[in-house]
Amino acid sequence: MSKSISFLNRIKLFFAEIGDMTFFAGRFFKEVFKKPYELKELLRQCYNMGNRSLLLVIVTGFIIGLVFTLQSRPTLTDFGAVSWMPSMISVSIVREIGPVIVALICAGRIGSGIGAELGSMKVTEQIDAMEVSGTNPFKYLVVTRIFAVTLMLPLLVIVGDAVALVGSAMVENMKGGVSYTLYFNKVFDTLSFSDILPATVKTIFFGFAIGLVGTYKGYNCAKGTVGVGDASNTAVVYTSMLLFIIDFIAVFVSDIFFEI
Amino acid sequence: MNNENKKLVLELKDIHKSFGNNHVLKGFSLKLYEGENLVIMGKSGSGKSVMVKCLVGLVQPDSGRIMINGQNIITMGQKELDFLRTEIGFLFQGSALYDSMTVRENLEFPLRRHKDKIENFEGTEAAVKQALESVGLLNTIDLMPDELSGGMQRRIALARALILKPKIIMYDEPTTGLDPITANEIIELMRNIQKKYNTSSLIITHDVDCARVISNRMILLVDGINYAEGTYEQLSNSSDPQIRAFFKN
Numbered sequence: 121m122s123k124s125i126s127f128l129n130r131i132k133l134f135f136a137e138i139g140d141m142t143f144f145a146g147r148f149f150k151e152v153f154k155k156p157y158e159l160k161e162l163l164r165q166c167y168n169m170g171n172r173s174l175l176l177v178i179v180t181g182f183i184i185g186l187v188f189t190l191q192s193r194p195t196l197t198d199f200g201a202v203s204w205m206p207s208m209i210s211v212s213i214v215r216e217i218g219p220v221i222v223a224l225i226c227a228g229r230i231g232s233g234i235g236a237e238l239g240s241m242k243v244t245e246q247i248d249a250m251e252v253s254g255t256n257p258f259k260y261l262v263v264t265r266i267f268a269v270t271l272m273l274p275l276l277v278i279v280g281d282a283v284a285l286v287g288s289a290m291v292e293n294m295k296g297g298v299s300y301t302l303y304f305n306k307v308f309d310t311l312s313f314s315d316i317l318p319a320t321v322k323t324i325f326f327g328f329a330i331g332l333v334g335t336y337k338g339y340n341c342a343k344g345t346v347g348v349g350d351a352s353n354t355a356v357v358y359t360s361m362l363l364f365i366i367d368f369i370a371v372f373v374s375d376i377f378f379e380i
Numbered sequence: 381m382n383n384e385n386k387k388l389v390l391e392l393k394d395i396h397k398s399f400g401n402n403h404v405l406k407g408f409s410l411k412l413y414e415g416e417n418l419v420i421m422g423k424s425g426s427g428k429s430v431m432v433k434c435l436v437g438l439v440q441p442d443s444g445r446i447m448i449n450g451q452n453i454i455t456m457g458q459k460e461l462d463f464l465r466t467e468i469g470f471l472f473q474g475s476a477l478y479d480s481m482t483v484r485e486n487l488e489f490p491l492r493r494h495k496d497k498i499e500n501f502e503g504t505e506a507a508v509k510q511a512l513e514s515v516g517l518l519n520t521i522d523l524m525p526d527e528l529s530g531g532m533q534r535r536i537a538l539a540r541a542l543i544l545k546p547k548i549i550m551y552d553e554p555t556t557g558l559d560p561i562t563a564n565e566i567i568e569l570m571r572n573i574q575k576k577y578n579t580s581s582l583i584i585t586h587d588v589d590c591a592r593v594i595s596n597r598m599i600l601l602v603d604g605i606n607y608a609e610g611t612y613e614q615l616s617n618s619s620d621p622q623i624r625a626f627f628k629n
């Protein structure tokens with residue numbers, strides 16, 4: 121009996137949190153269009169998030185392109201379809217692997233960072249101090265961060281995709297003697313509007329999800345250092361789960377409009 | 381201290397605040413007059429910090445009235461409240477300096493939206509330097525908060541609270557966690573600021589020495605109500621054991 125109550129309570133708390141997060145997102149849309157705009161802080165956040173995640177995205181993207189091509193090569197060779205390699209790799213990376221991997225990296229790098237930063241500001245009363253000084257902390261801390269991740273994630277995904285294709289082209293060049301020009305000609309022949317647009321649009325939602333969950337968890341952090349740790353940790357867990365849900369919805373919707 | 385002829389700057393009337401089943405404030409009231417140093421003493425967890433957060437709108441009371449300069453802050457819109465907050469300086473218990481900003485940026489922060497509030501404003505740089513000079517820490521202007529000692533952080537936080545030239549300053553445990561020498565320096569600084577700017581101060585503390593040196597009047601907060609009120613001498617000589625317990629060393 122007590123087990124079932126505890127389980128019911130957890131479900132209740134889960135839905136209560138989803139409700140709170142929806143209100144939090146609603147407040148974001150209410151505040152984002154209101155003056156004063158915190159442009160300087162927005163640019164600072166864009167620079168921090170973009171610049172600090174760039175190397176990680178480049179390294180990861182390059183390795184994924186390299187490994188993915190190396191792993192796929194033997195199977196394609198067995199089927200005599202190795203000439204399809206650039207097409208297969210480019211579609212897989214641009215449509216799915218690039219956006220999801222980069223978003224997961226950013227959920228770990230940016231989402232947990234936002235959760236920990238705002239959480240520690242909350243427990244050390246810095247957010248209260250901001251409010252007392254007549255500045256709207258939601259606008260200054262939350263709106264700028266969500267907006268910055270939403271702007272920067274598509275750019276990071278484009279970089280990640282490009283680097284992954286470079287990695288793949290290097291393997292094809294070394295293993296199969298395919299020139300870089302031929303490889304990229306095949307890539308651009310294969311990729312179409314219906315590959316690039318839905319993939320880019322979904323990264324905007326990915327970015328929004330990372331920013332929303334990170335700021336929500338940090339801004340509503342419980343007191344104490346344990347609270348900060350929880351905020352950072354749960355921000356990554358919730359975001360990762362949310363990214364896959366968004367991805368599923370995005371693929372489903374893309375299939376309706378573009379018949380992928 | 382006779383306050384009859386003085387202007388009332390802040391009034392709390394019958395404030396109630398609960399967190400779940402925990403009734404923290406049960407009808408607390410106070411009046412703060414112009415130029416007065418009012419000390420609120422109470423045990424840890426007695427609701428002193430909740431009360432002071434109600435005063436600046438960080439916590440919404442369940443019922444009661446909070447009047448600052450004749451305006452009820454409970455019924456006030458966000459814009460009016462933000463403007464009124466520029467009339468109030470707040471020194472947080474843990475200093476609450478923005479740790480990702482330098483001392484200069486910490487002090488510039490309140491000025492971003494409220495430069496127009498300062499008469500004869502000579503520029504952000506001048507205002508920052510003047511505030512830092514008043515706490516004797518001009519040389520720390522380009523340092524980060526984590527490069528400063530606890531006492532220095534408290535003084536910088538005080539400079540930040542002063543930068544908009546507030547008429548009321550609220551101190552939440554200003555000497556807690558500091559060694560006796562640094563605590564005395566902070567108390568001296570608070571007295572100097574009160575003299576220089578003629579501010580009204582509300583000081584939340586359980587430091588008896590701080591209360592003795594700085595208070596014009598004291599209120600003891602016990603069980604969510606104002607249990608006793610008077611000067612330091614009146615309260616410290618009281619025969620009531622609950623009151624005497626506060627003044628035992």
